[in-house]
Amino acid sequence: MSKIPPNSASVYENIKKLASDLRDKNGGCPWDIEQTHASLRPHLIEESYETLDAIDEIINLENEDAMADASLPEISHVAKKESILNFKEELGDLVFQVVIHSQLAEEKNWFNLDDVLQSLTDKLVFRHPHVYGDETADNSAKVLKNWEALKARENQKKANRRTSILDGVPNHLPALATAQKLGAKAAKVKFDWPADIAGAKTLRDKILEEWQELLQELPEDPAQFKSATLPGEMLARKERAEEELGDLLFVLSQTARMYDLDAETALRKSSAKFRSRFTKMEKMFAERLNNGDYPSLAEWEDAWQTAKQNSSVTD
8 A cells, every 4th residue: 555645734744744754665666665775875976966957057056147248138047947947856855865764763763853953952052152152253264263173172072082183074075175174173273374465475386396396296298107017117117106296186176275275176177168169169060069079189279279268267
């Protein structure tokens, strides 16, 4: 017999009931019943990135509206509405990951969704004494300073589970974001370049140093690194080049941190810009590409410049 869809006055109770129904071995969904915390991991990551894409789309639309000339029409209402609806949907998908993990935990008598939300509420009340207590914070900088101090107090309670200043940086963050956060953690105990003109110069010199070390390991002919079976010395050189490339990227991530930039966001924006311009070029050469007639490098360069000139303010 089919289950009755949740339909109480509380959307909170509805989503909890839905998760329970899907996991019910008596009439639930076979796929959901099979899931574990481990099997759901990639879905959490995927939903997180899809939500980020939706946020970027909203930001781009808002930027285009703000930057448009008075003589140009605003973004169509339909496009904006579709983006907002997509944002809402992706947030829902992300929330459900929390719901279903909480359902699995409840089945093991660990905790339930109520516990998750209560724990979150307690933590945020504790970290906002300027809202729920006697402390004051007149600006966001003071808020962040208080936040870090309160987090430090919380971490004292977790000392038995943490062994390093660097603990707390998720292993599954994108590599560039991981590098920037590791640097920020180390900076809290003064292991950092000074955040002044002299420190910035030292960091720039470090970038040049790492760049030169990378160049020393890169052969003039890239094909020398591309063989499936490299001679021992060339394989060692390739491994050194990879290490030097990593060092350079790490220093660049710290440069972003020093200048209050976000390396991950910067690279995502550049990737989005490349995607946008490249798809414009594909349209220019659509017929040729479909026939396997690939443009020359000079033709690609001309098309790139055209796509660049025709780009919107966001790409």
